[in-house]
Amino acid sequence: MNAIPRLAQAIGDGKDFAKPAAEIHDAQHGKVHLQDVSKVFADGTVAVDRVNLEVEPGEFFTLLGPSGCGKTTLLRIIAGFEDLNGGAIFISGRSMLGVPPHARNVNTVFQSYALFPQLNVAENIAFGLRMRGVKTVERRRRCQDMMVSMQIDVFAKRMPHQLSGGQRQRVALARALINEPEVVLLDEPLSALDAKLRQELQVELLRMQKRLGMTFIFVTHDQHEALVMSDRIAVMDKGLVRQMGRVDDVYERPRDVFVAEFLGLSNIFRVQSKQGADVSTSLGMLRLSHTPETLQHVMVRPEKVLLSSLEEKGRGINDFHGLVREVLYMGATSQYGLEIDGYPLVATISNTQNGRTRYRVGERLRVHIEPASIVGMGG
Amino acid sequence: MASSLGTTERAHSGRRSERFALGFVLTVAPGALWIILFLLAPSILVIAMAFLSNGDYGSPHLPMTLDAFRRVLGFSVLGWSNGNLKTLWRSLVQSATAAVATILVAYPLAFFIVSRRSYLRPLLLLMVILPSWTNQVIRTYAWMELLAPDTSLSHLAQESGLIAPHMGLFPSDFAIFLGLIYNYLPYMVLPLYAAVEKLDWTIVEVGRDLYASGYRLFWHTVFPQTLPGLLAGIILVAIPAFGDFVVPQLLGGNKFLMLGNLIANQFTSTPDWPYGAALALVMLCFTFAGLFVFRRVARRLGRGEGQIL
Ligand SMILES: Nc1ncnc2c1ncn2[C@@H]1O[C@H](COP(=O)(O)OP(=O)(O)O)[C@@H](O)[C@H]1O
Ligand SMILES: [Mg+2]
Numbered sequence: 001m002n003a004i005p006r007l008a009q010a011i012g013d014g015k016d017f018a019k020p021a022a023e024i025h026d027a028q029h030g031k032v033h034l035q036d037v038s039k040v041f042a043d044g045t046v047a048v049d050r051v052n053l054e055v056e057p058g059e060f061f062t063l064l065g066p067s068g069c070g071k072t073t074l075l076r077i078i079a080g081f082e083d084l085n086g087g088a089i090f091i092s093g094r095s096m097l098g099v100p101p102h103a104r105n106v107n108t109v110f111q112s113y114a115l116f117p118q119l120n121v122a123e124n125i126a127f128g129l130r131m132r133g134v135k136t137v138e139r140r141r142r143c144q145d146m147m148v149s150m151q152i153d154v155f156a157k158r159m160p161h162q163l164s165g166g167q168r169q170r171v172a173l174a175r176a177l178i179n180e181p182e183v184v185l186l187d188e189p190l191s192a193l194d195a196k197l198r199q200e201l202q203v204e205l206l207r208m209q210k211r212l213g214m215t216f217i218f219v220t221h222d223q224h225e226a227l228v229m230s231d232r233i234a235v236m237d238k239g240l241v242r243q244m245g246r247v248d249d250v251y252e253r254p255r256d257v258f259v260a261e262f263l264g265l266s267n268i269f270r271v272q273s274k275q276g277a278d279v280s281t282s283l284g285m286l287r288l289s290h291t292p293e294t295l296q297h298v299m300v301r302p303e304k305v306l307l308s309s310l311e312e313k314g315r316g317i318n319d320f321h322g323l324v325r326e327v328l329y330m331g332a333t334s335q336y337g338l339e340i341d342g343y344p345l346v347a348t349i350s351n352t353q354n355g356r357t358r359y360r361v362g363e364r365l366r367v368h369i370e371p372a373s374i375v376g377m378g379g
Numbered sequence: 380m381a382s383s384l385g386t387t388e389r390a391h392s393g394r395r396s397e398r399f400a401l402g403f404v405l406t407v408a409p410g411a412l413w414i415i416l417f418l419l420a421p422s423i424l425v426i427a428m429a430f431l432s433n434g435d436y437g438s439p440h441l442p443m444t445l446d447a448f449r450r451v452l453g454f455s456v457l458g459w460s461n462g463n464l465k466t467l468w469r470s471l472v473q474s475a476t477a478a479v480a481t482i483l484v485a486y487p488l489a490f491f492i493v494s495r496r497s498y499l500r501p502l503l504l505l506m507v508i509l510p511s512w513t514n515q516v517i518r519t520y521a522w523m524e525l526l527a528p529d530t531s532l533s534h535l536a537q538e539s540g541l542i543a544p545h546m547g548l549f550p551s552d553f554a555i556f557l558g559l560i561y562n563y564l565p566y567m568v569l570p571l572y573a574a575v576e577k578l579d580w581t582i583v584e585v586g587r588d589l590y591a592s593g594y595r596l597f598w599h600t601v602f603p604q605t606l607p608g609l610l611a612g613i614i615l616v617a618i619p620a621f622g623d624f625v626v627p628q629l630l631g632g633n634k635f636l637m638l639g640n641l642i643a644n645q646f647t648s649t650p651d652w653p654y655g656a657a658l659a660l661v662m663l664c665f666t667f668a669g670l671f672v673f674r675r676v677a678r679r680l681g682r683g684e685g686q687i688l
Pocket of ligand 2: 068071072073187
């Protein structure tokens with residue numbers, strides 16, 4: 001299930017999801033296209049390695065990857081702060097070669113917020129409009145509207161050092177959004193906030209993005225955040241884009257071990273041999289519904305593992321006997337650490353029966369995995 | 380049990396407060412003593428002296444009088460003269476000149492030093508500071524030698540038509556200007572360097588991201604960040620330059636009287652201690668007034684940090 005309708009329900013404000021702004025403009029407006037983009041720093045670090053990306057107008061696109069994989073560098077390249085060592089960038093169909101940051105219709109929300117310390121909240125937000133020569137009256141009006149919609153109008157006269165982290169983040173966001181740029185770049189904007197505030201702002205950010213119809217390129221190293229927010233994601237590692245696609249596709253069908261492990265929990269087994277749809281693994285023989293060309297590992301998500309008591313009848317294929325080693329109660333779900341013939345397997349089961357976990361440590365049970373739930377992967 | 384616990388506690392806290400008092404005296408006393416001996420006592424002496432009458436050899440005498448202040452304002456047996464007003468004005472101009480001139484040199488210099496490799500920076504800073512470790516009079520004499528008529532610098536200036544033939548670069552207003560920059564540069568460079576070194580370049584990038592470029596980018600993102608250093612430098616330069624008389628006297632050829640010379644004269648060549656004390660008080664008042672205005676301005680400009688000074 002896609003993250004967007006899920007959040008639409010949570011927010012409960014359907015009309016905010018109309019995209020008037022995006023529809024008026026031509027089809028290219030807000031599109032970001034990176035072609036074989038590379039960045040090598042002076043010390044020889046290859047921060048970005050031949051990256052190809054196509055971000056559609058009005059899309060919430062996430063760059064996900066571990067620290068140091070080149071996310072910030074890629075964002076800075078799009079904003080114009082870093083020169084390229086190769087490749088080309090197009091924003092709204094125009095080449096950005098040699099176009100300085102101040103001439104790009106792109107705004108960045110920096111990880112450290114970086115509010116102007118000598119300007120108050122309203123002045124910070126209006127800065128971009130002021131630099132573009134928007135008349136004072138209109139600037140005031142737009143600034144006021146923006147502050148109201150971000151619920152920071154009561155702080156208008158405060159200085160940045162008088163604000164909390166969450167408030168600063170709102171100001172930084174408002175300062176970028178008020179310019180109605182073609183693309184908004186966000187570099188881990190929520191990572192410094194505590195969990196609750198973070199969730200609030202995630203929802204708010206998404207609501208703003210849908211309402212304004214702007215293209216968002218969002219950087220995070222937090223897989224949950226990436227899952228909740230994104231239309232599409234690109235999983236990065238060591239300067240390379242490992243996999244790109246709709247967030248649910250990437251989650252359900254990771255291309256390799258790195259992606260599978262970075263995005264969500266997974267059980268991964270090395271493939272020892274293969275005969276048609278049957279592969280031999282450390283777990284035993286597994287039947288797959290689909291086997292890709294290069295098959296080195298198979299993966300199954302914990303929530304796809306089905307558990308039942310030993311009394312129930314087996315299904316013939318992909319059936320195992322397991323021993324419960326560990327139970328982690330997690331509220332809505334419980335996570336079981338199972339052991340099958342000495343090999344570990346993680347299963348997640350929803351706690352539907354009055355909140356009681358159904359199996360105890362030491363209990364033996366039947367484990368079944370549907371062939372369609374098993375993903376064959378390369379490397 | 381409970382009561383015995385209470386007493387030990389009280390005894391304990393009593394001992395602690397004694398120890399605290401001792402610590403208080405030990406930590407505060409040296410500083411307080413210093414302030415009393417070298418700041419408060421001399422100030423009171425000077426203030427008192429300004430209200431006394433002038434004796435035969437310039438030493439102060441009773442009775443109390445406002446005569447010294449009358450003379451400061453320009454009234455004497457010969458009537459009113461604007462001499463003191465002019466002297467004050469010249470000193471104010473000198474102070475402002477020194478501040479502006481050192482800013483013009485130090486600002487780019489601070490950026491230059493910060494942009495060098497990290498091992499070069501302390502070396503370059505040292506080169507700026509080093510001259511200030513020698514005596515001001517000696518340094519100024521050195522400039523007199525360098526700029527005097529018939530030196531290569533003067534010849535160069537003559538040949539390029541900057542000054543009349545057979546004249547030297549010294550004595551002149553230009554020599555004073557040079558001397559002031561030379562004397563006060565370190566006090567402007569150091570605070571500015573500190574400000575430039577910890578400059579947050581992300582703020583500059585934000586400015587670029589929000590469509591600022593060129594001088595507007597500088598004005599909105601770099602300048603505000605260097606303001607604390609700039610203000611500290613101005614105070615360090617402007618106040619001593621206000622009272623400086625070595626540079627104008629030596630490099631200006633003793634043509635103009637500065638407030639500093641005027642005061643010094645009252646204690647040396649033509650002794651008149653009460654008049655000198657009154658002049659010193661006026662100077663002090665101007666310094667404080669200047670600081671007060673400056674602080675108001677700084678608070679307005681630097682409201683981001685709360686308070687710069
Ligand atoms: N200015 C720089 N000079 C040299 N190496 C850099 C510079 N900026 C980043 N790097 C290196 O480039 C790589 C990618 O960095 P970055 O884009 O910041 O990663 P991320 O944002 O994903 O954590 C890292 O190995 C980092 O050390
Ligand atoms: Mg980063």
